[in-house]
Amino acid sequence: MTIANVPPTIASLTPNVTNVLVGQNVTFTGSATDPSGVDTTAGFTWSFDLGSGYGSFGTSNQVTASFATCGSHTIDAKARDKDLGVSDPFTSSAVSIFDAQFLPPLKEGIYNAVQKGQVVPVKISVGCAGVFNSDLSPAIQLYTGDQAPDVDPSDPTAAVTESVSNADTSGIMREVDGQYIYNLRVPSTATANALFTIVVRPFGTVAGGSMKVVLKIRK
Numbered sequence: 001m002t003i004a005n006v007p008p009t010i011a012s013l014t015p016n017v018t019n020v021l022v023g024q025n026v027t028f029t030g031s032a033t034d035p036s037g038v039d040t041t042a043g044f045t046w047s048f049d050l051g052s053g054y055g056s057f058g059t060s061n062q063v064t065a066s067f068a069t070c071g072s073h074t075i076d077a078k079a080r081d082k083d084l085g086v087s088d089p090f091t092s093s094a095v096s097i098f099d100a101q102f103l104p105p106l107k108e109g110i111y112n113a114v115q116k117g118q119v120v121p122v123k124i125s126v127g128c129a130g131v132f133n134s135d136l137s138p139a140i141q142l143y144t145g146d147q148a149p150d151v152d153p154s155d156p157t158a159a160v161t162e163s164v165s166n167a168d169t170s171g172i173m174r175e176v177d178g179q180y181i182y183n184l185r186v187p188s189t190a191t192a193n194a195l196f197t198i199v200v201r202p203f204g205t206v207a208g209g210s211m212k213v214v215l216k217i218r219k
Contacts (some may be wrong), residue, residue: 010079012093013090020203022068024066027063072096074092112214116187120184120185124138137173138180138203138204141158145157145195146195149199164183192218197212
């Protein structure tokens, strides 16, 4: 009797987020099965294709990728058992990648001069190829100092994110005419030259990606 090695089958290859900003990391996790319980118990090695060909097989069933363009993106994977049987290629669930930017009057990459107590209309656009991504609830948070965009939401530098508009929900941007807006009041107790960072998470979580602009209090 001849017994052939039956290769494993990939059951899933799932991203940790489904909506994310261009350039943000996405972690894909794979799972596989094998007709041989011994092979399944031994575990599998994995090879991933992130768009430029398969890499070498490794023990981790996870891989992290980022995407430089907006749109729908997938990756591919193969699983291998202890007897070197290799699965058919498997395509992951899709991730939707979006562009996002701040709109005037604020600009990224500079210190935006403001007065203490001033109301600043924070506006962003989110979409791909000119198509606006509606029905989001972007989270907005003000922090003291010049912070990284991926600062922890509970970081102790978080400041009161006050809006002067009754239409705004505290800490959540609202959709208006193809953009998202929040009427932010600069803290009235701020001192001259103090810095504040506005962090926006378009998909509501750090995992979906964050963006920032920095305010500087005028003398």
